[in-house]
Structures are given as structure tokens and as C-alpha cells.
Amino acid sequence: MSADAAQTGARILVVDDDPGLLDLIEMRLVAAGYAVSCAASGEEALARFRAERPRAVISDLRMDGMDGHALFAHLHAEAPTVPVIILTAHGTIPDAVAATQRGVFGFLTKPFDGHELLAKVAEAMAVSPRVDASAGEDAGWRAGIVSSSLVMEELLRRARRAADADDPILISGPRGSGKESLARAIHAASGRARKPFGVVNCGELAGLKPGSSPLADALASARGGFLLLDDIEELPAAEQARLLPLVREHSLFSSPTLAAAPDIRIVASTTQALDQAIREGRFRADLFYAIGRIALNMPSLADRREDIPALVAAFIAQHHGAERGLSPEAMMMLQEAAWPGNVLQLRNVVEQALALAVTPQVPATLVRRLLREETEREMEALDEARRAFEYDYLVQLLDSTGGNVTHAARVAKRNRTEFYKLLARHNIDPASYK
Numbered sequence: 001m002s003a004d005a006a007q008t009g010a011r012i013l014v015v016d017d018d019p020g021l022l023d024l025i026e027m028r029l030v031a032a033g034y035a036v037s038c039a040a041s042g043e044e045a046l047a048r049f050r051a052e053r054p055r056a057v058i059s060d061l062r063m064d065g066m067d068g069h070a071l072f073a074h075l076h077a078e079a080p081t082v083p084v085i086i087l088t089a090h091g092t093i094p095d096a097v098a099a100t101q102r103g104v105f106g107f108l109t110k111p112f113d114g115h116e117l118l119a120k121v122a123e124a125m126a127v128s129p130r131v132d133a134s135a136g137e138d139a140g141w142r143a144g145i146v147s148s149s150l151v152m153e154e155l156l157r158r159a160r161r162a163a164d165a166d167d168p169i170l171i172s173g174p175r176g177s178g179k180e181s182l183a184r185a186i187h188a189a190s191g192r193a194r195k196p197f198g199v200v201n202c203g204e205l206a207g208l209k210p211g212s213s214p215l216a217d218a219l220a221s222a223r224g225g226f227l228l229l230d231d232i233e234e235l236p237a238a239e240q241a242r243l244l245p246l247v248r249e250h251s252l253f254s255s256p257t258l259a260a261a262p263d264i265r266i267v268a269s270t271t272q273a274l275d276q277a278i279r280e281g282r283f284r285a286d287l288f289y290a291i292g293r294i295a296l297n298m299p300s301l302a303d304r305r306e307d308i309p310a311l312v313a314a315f316i317a318q319h320h321g322a323e324r325g326l327s328p329e330a331m332m333m334l335q336e337a338a339w340p341g342n343v344l345q346l347r348n349v350v351e352q353a354l355a356l357a358v359t360p361q362v363p364a365t366l367v368r369r370l371l372r373e374e375t376e377r378e379m380e381a382l383d384e385a386r387r388a389f390e391y392d393y394l395v396q397l398l399d400s401t402g403g404n405v406t407h408a409a410r411v412a413k414r415n416r417t418e419f420y421k422l423l424a425r426h427n428i429d430p431a432s433y434k
């Protein structure tokens with residue numbers, strides 16, 4: 001088999017501490033039309049990988065110093081979409097299963113069969129993202145985004161294109177799903193990468209003293225770069241009005257007559273469907289249209305479970321190196337959990353598990369316990385919100401009925417006894433509303 005025309009010249013990095021085998025593999029791959037880089041150790045491979053950005057890696061498993069597992073953890077954390085094929089004389093089924101669960105693309109056992117090698121490499125090429133010509137050779141812009149799912153790859157492709165424009169961007173998606181990470185990646189890919197990346201949490205702008213404009217301050221300090229307006233739906237009305245001309249002018253016509261507008265690219269993020277905020281009069285429709293000219297939607301983690309092994313591997317590699325890991329059963333649990341808090345919650349659970357486990361490999365029992373505790377915490381938060389709502393409701397009801405319990409109970413569709421019990425639970429005295 002030979003590499004198809006489109007793949008000719010694609011670079012493959014081969015890592016083995018056996019020079020004879022390295023030569024053999026190189027010869028096979030070169031004959032099939034690939035460009036090949038060789039490394040005799042994990043450390044050398046990592047350096048070559050960073051410099052050359054190959055489309056795929058073939059690595060021996062057992063090597064002195066950084067072994068194949070450790071090398072894979074580094075590669076996967078830095079470039080999760082580059083397929084890694086592990087070549088091993090010691091390939092056992094459990095090894096292979098554990099490694100594939102961590103995101104290894106495939107296994108080849110020594111002594112290798114030339115046809116099998118080329119078939120595996122061709123499969124890897126089919127899933128390996130081509131280096132985007134417009135992005136140059138540098139894929140570093142997306143280094144903070146670990147993903148292997150098609151839906152994320154498509155989103156990143158759109159994000160990369162968006163980086164070249166200067167229109168405002170609206171990123172929507174659930175809490176903790178990676179909206180800010182995406183905004184930072186777009187900044188890194190843009191011509192403004194060397195300029196600041198500022199973040200304003202719009203929820204914190206409400207109720208500030210009149211005359212102060214933290215938005216204006218943030219615009220000034222991120223001049224030339226990006227400004228992320230987090231939770232844009234919470235931007236107070238006065239600040240919405242202030243933002244509108246800036247966003248509009250930038251997107252409709254970038255003309256020199258607008259020298260007064262600060263040179264900045266606005267990215268907004270939201271966890272809500274903004275149309276509801278517009279219907280309720282909390283958000284200006286004109287601002288929504290101006291800011292949403294490029295709309296990117298970050299999927300929830302539950303909608304891209306294929307990303308979970310790669311994310312887990314990256315979180316482990318960030319803090320603990322390759323000597324730590326999860327048992328296959330623990331990994332399966334993580335892949336099946338609900339993840340209402342998305343990637344942020346996954347990261348917290350993995351970090352807690354690694355901190356608490358007394359063995360290098362995190363057992364399933366610990367992950368099960370942590371997931372149960374997470375669910376309990378969410379339920380408590382829900383109860384708390386329900387209690388707060390009930391209290392506000394009762395107070396407003398008594399206020400509007402002038403403390404008339406019979407009337408208030410009727411409105412609340414409760415009998416008087418039930419209603420008195422509710423009041424007692426919240427320590428509310430109806431007499432004080434008369």
C-alpha cells in the first residue's frame with residue numbers, strides 16, 4: 001500500500017531506542033511517500049515534535065528515561081488531535097486497552113508487519129487534522145483546547161477563521177464548557193495575539209456607583225487586544241448603551257473616521273439563550289445583533305463524551321506526569337457521568353481523585369464516591385435556591401395582601417394550615433405585614 005497523493009510528504013515522527021528498527025520503519029514509510037523524522041528517546045521525540053509538528057507519531061513503549069506512556073501523555077496534552085501509534089514487543093491486551101482508553105490511536109506489535117504498519121498509518125492520516133495553511137505551521141493557538149470530537153474540531157475550524165476577522169464574537173454555551181478558553185485561543189490565533197486579553201465579568205458591573213465605568217476602564221486597559229465580556233446578558237442597561245456604538249461601528253465599517261473608537265476586539269460570552277433576555281427587556285436587541293455577527297456555540301461536555309479521555313489525560317499530565325492514571329473502570333465512570341458543570345467539573349473531579357488516591361492508579365471506588373458527592377452538592381444548591389425563592393415569594397405575597405393570611409393562602413393555592421406551616425418554616429410573622 002502507498003500513501004495517497006494527498007498524504008504524500010506528510011511528516012511522521014518515529015521513536016525507538018533500537019536504531020536497527022528505526023531504520024527499517026523509516027525505509028518503509030519513506031518508500032510509501034511520507035517524510036520521516038526519527039528520535040532515539042522520548043525526550044528527543046518531544047523536542048522534535050514541538051519543532052516539526054508531525055501529522056502522526058509512532059512510538060516504542062519501553063524506553064529508558066521517558067517511556068512511550070510518558071511521551072504519549074505529553075503529546076496528548078499538547079496536541080490531542082495528533083494520532084499516536086504505539087509499537088511494542090510487549091503489547092498485552094490490558095496494556096492496549098488502558099492505552100486506548102487514554103486516547104492512544106492504535107497498537108502495532110513487534111516484529112511488525114510492513115503492510116499492517118502502512119495500513120495503520122493511513123488510518124491515522126485519515127483522522128489527523130491537516131495543518132491549516134492559513135494557520136501556518138503553528139497550531140499553538142489551540143494548545144489550551146483539548147479535544148478529539150468532530151463537533152469540537154468543526155468549532156475550532158470556525159474559530160480559526162473567525163480569528164482573521166475583526167468583528168465581535170458571541171460565544172454561547174453552558175457554564176464551565178470552555179467559552180473563555182475558546183476566546184483565548186481565538187486571541188492567540190489573531191493578529192492581536194501580542195496585545196492584551198482583558199476579561200470583564202458583566203455580573204459584577206451591576207450596582208456600581210454612578211459615574212464610574214469599569215467597562216470604559218477595561219476597554220482602555222485592553223486597548224489593541226481583546227476584551228472578553230463574560231456573562232454579557234448581565235451587563236447593566238447603561239453599559240449596554242455605552243457598548244452599542246463601539247460594537248456596531250467596529251463591525252459595520254472600520255473607517256478611519258472612527259478614530260475615537262478604541263482599537264479593540266470584543267468577544268462576549270453567555271450561558272443563556274439571549275432571545276429570552278431580550279423578550280424580558282433585560283437585553284437590547286440591537287446590541288445582540290451587533291455582537292452576534294460571529295456566533296460560536298460551545299457544546300456541553302455531555303454532547304461530546306469522546307473528548308473525556310483526552311481531557312482526563314491532559315489534566316493528569318498538567319500536574320502529575322505520566323506515572324499517574326485512572327483504572328479503566330474509573331475512566332468508564334467519568335465517560336458516563338452527567339457533567340452538569342462541564343469541563344470545569346471534570347477537571348475538579350480528576351484533580352480531587354489524583355490528590356486523594358493513595359495508589360498511582362485512581363481506583364473506580366474513589367471516582368464513584370467523588371461523583372456521588374458532586375451530585376449531593378448540586379442537590380443542596382437546588383434546595384437552597386428553592387428555599388430562597390419560597391421566602392421571597394411569601395414576603396411579597398404578604399406584602400401585597402397586607403398580611404391577610406386567608407387571602408394570601410388562597411393566592412398561593414394552599415389551605416390556611418399549610419400556609420401557616422410554610423410561614424413558620426421561614427420564621428415569617430404575618431402580623432408584621434399588616
Ligand SMILES: Nc1ncnc2c1ncn2[C@@H]1O[C@H](COP(=O)(O)OP(=O)(O)OP(=O)(O)O)[C@@H](O)[C@H]1O
Nearest residue numbers: 144145146147174175176177178179180181343344
Ligand atoms: N477543551 C478544553 N481543554 C482543556 N481544558 C479546558 C477545555 N475546556 C475548558 N477547559 C478548562 O476548564 C475550565 C473552565 O473553562 P472556561 O473557563 O474556559 O469555561 P467557561 O465556559 O468560560 O466557564 P464560565 O461559564 O464559568 O465562564 C478551565 O480551567 C479551562 O482551562
